[in-house]
Amino acid sequence: MRATVERLSARPVVFLHTLPRWVLLVVVFALLVAGLWGGGWLGAAGLLVLLAFLAWFAYLNWPALDTPARVLRVVAMVLLVAFAVSHVVGGG
Numbered sequence: 001m002r003a004t005v006e007r008l009s010a011r012p013v014v015f016l017h018t019l020p021r022w023v024l025l026v027v028v029f030a031l032l033v034a035g036l037w038g039g040g041w042l043g044a045a046g047l048l049v050l051l052a053f054l055a056w057f058a059y060l061n062w063p064a065l066d067t068p069a070r071v072l073r074v075v076a077m078v079l080l081v082a083f084a085v086s087h088v089v090g091g092g
Contacts, residue, residue, distance in 0.1 A: 009060060028053070035080075040087060047084040051077055 016024060028050065035046030058065075058073040065073070 005059065009056070013060070035087075036083065038087070043087040044084040047080050047087070051080040051084070054080065 031046045031050040031053075035043050035050060037043070038046055054073065054077055058070075058077070062070065
C-alpha cells in the first residue's frame with residue numbers, strides 16, 4: 001500500500017515543490033484560521049481539509065521521522081479532530 005500511495009503522491013508533491021514556499025504556508029494558515037474562526041460545519045470542513053493534508057504528509061514522511069516528530073504529528077492530528085468535532089457538536 002505504501003508504494004502505491006507514494007507513487008500516486010509523486011505528481012502532487014512535485015507540483016507543491018514547484019510552488020513558492022509562501023503559497024503552501026498561506027494555504028495552511030488560511031485553512032487553520034477558517035477552521036478555528038468558522039462555525040459549525042464550515043469550520044469543521046476547514047480543519048478536516050487541513051487534517052487530510054497533515055495526515056498525507058505525515059504518512060509520506062513517517063519512515064524518516066524519529067519518535068518525538070511522530071508524536072508531535074499524531075498530537076496535531078488529534079487536536080484538529082477534536083476542534084472539528086467541537087465545531088460540529090458545539091455549533092462553533
